[in-house]
Amino acid sequence: MTYGTTIRTGLIGYGLAGRAFHAPLIAAVEGLDLVAIASLRAEEIARDWPAARTADANTIIADPDIDLVVIATPNPTHAPLACAAIAADKHVVIDKPLALDVGEGAVVAALAADRGRVLGVFHNRRWDGDFLTVRHLLDDRALGTVQLYEARWDRFRPAIKPGWREQPGPGSGLLADLGPHLIDQALLLFGAPQAITADVLAQRDAAQVDDYFELTLDYGPMRAILSASTLAAAPRPRFAVHGTGGSLVKYGLDPQEAWLRAGKRPADPGYGEDDPALYATRTDATGTATRVPTARGDYRAFYAGIVRAIEEGAPPPVAPADAIDALRLIEIARESAAQGRRLALA
Template sequence: MTAAASPINTGVIGYGLAGASFHAPLIAAVDRLELAAIVTSRADEVARDHPGVAVVASAEALIADPSIGLVVIATPNHLHVPLARAALEAGKHVVVDKPFAVDPTDGEALIALARTRGLMLSVFHNRRWDSDFLTVRGVLDSGALGEVMLAELRWDRFRPAIKGGWREASVEEGGGMLADLGPHLIDQALALFGKPEALSADLAAQRPGVMVDDYFELTLFYGARRVILSGSTLVASARPRFALHGAAGSFVKYGLDPQESFLRAGANAGDTGYGEEPIETFGTLTFGDGRTEGIVSARGDWRLYYEGMADAILDGAPPPVEPADALAGLELIALARRSAAEGRRMAID
């Protein structure tokens, strides 16, 4: 595809939670992107949220539109690969919501196709720009913890009732908690600590009648260091979101990044308070001698992902998330499922 004009006309496929609360408002907030079209049956919601944005009847019609330069796929997981393939074959740059693919082999094929066509392909790992993650990275970079020997990244919910829908219908179609929250936690762990030597995993379906995993715990092995990634649907009193323990001290942080709740409430990215955590969820640094220090949370900003996409397409910068990074996460998820099924620790090539 030849160099796109600025701003880049962008089309979003899907207007459920991801399309309506994450992708569309972030695209609309980036100067060098133009939210031009959305594929959805919810035309009234689009008219309310984004007046003037076209509503398109089908993904095929949006992909065929010559004015669209970037296609964003925010559909149920099992549709990610076929839609991304169709968009790449039509000469469009592509953003795929996580998980990139259900099968890592399909993700690898998409990367090869994008490379062959000379197109930008990226995966929406927006949690790299969470307030809490940026804060944790800053604490690690400061050296205040010394060498970290135990890190716990947890994402808990309290949802005893099964909601239904595709996320709780079939693991084969990308359902289950590991496919939903696992990509975020794994991506954050890889960004902080790199590739592990091995992993072990425990998966369970704990709620009566549930058809997919609704609990997971992965242990990543880095020599003597252990990194634990966990999620549960039956935790009413949430555990720390991050807990890192090193030779010089510990950093513990509760609460979730506020950007999702901010956008779901109808506010705009960039409004006063966007990405800023309340003081009550600031983390605490505890030193070996018992001293404590409150750490002001960094400001999160998911807009940086889409600003990075504009830079990649228009200026030739690297994508904000390399698809190879997302593929590495998919491969760990596949290995985790094997580990849980076979009840053993798995080496990572």
């Protein structure tokens, strides 16, 4: 397979992930050409991306002119579609999670390595502006030695939304949806924990799958608490980081998702810029509080990394091993919640 000026890309799935994230980001990154989309939403695709043809998943995977297949479908289909695409000698991007479990993820990763194909997992929240801000401050030890890290993702959705994410089945529930992002961020900052204590619940009256979780990651004297709720009308801080040199507290979600869901494009002015009213507050050891401007987030960095991985042999922007590590922690968290006790990592 050879590449000219562009990597011909086929997208499978045009629900929220395909429509709001992958299609506009692919189209915005130099070196990628969105040529085909597999979905039943042919009218939407023709309106949004008139240069892309509509096809089914099997046709995209079998097309010898397509170099990269992006999978943005329900979670149970991620691994089977990825394996089929890799077997057809395509490079692959999978929306998180990589697979339903560690075993499935390992099979996909091993096949990609064996066939010499790039496999990237869309843990796009590595490029949230608020997370980039936290990571920069921790790299600079601006808060001293961190002893408590809290990352929370709250929503207020008392009603059950239609769709597979809130219906019983493999890959459904809030931990499978938001857990990979929060865990991936914690692993980037602190590495693997020594143990996990987890609480995973269905709190809403009509909920059939988990809609709340709180994970406590044990790093010796330090704790990382990762939590999400669907019944928080007044959201808790997105990040609260406390160390021997002070604290950082940040409210509000990164603006990129809302921007893209509104139909705006990454090239539009203002993309990735946080509202100054939501800048973090840093309080130093003397009690003095200052505002910290949010770094500009940019999900395009993920796909720019995919281009480099395919064309130059660079490591993928999110390694499959990182995604498998996140899946492993989710599995241990579910077991901890089921047993009601702290579980050490082997």
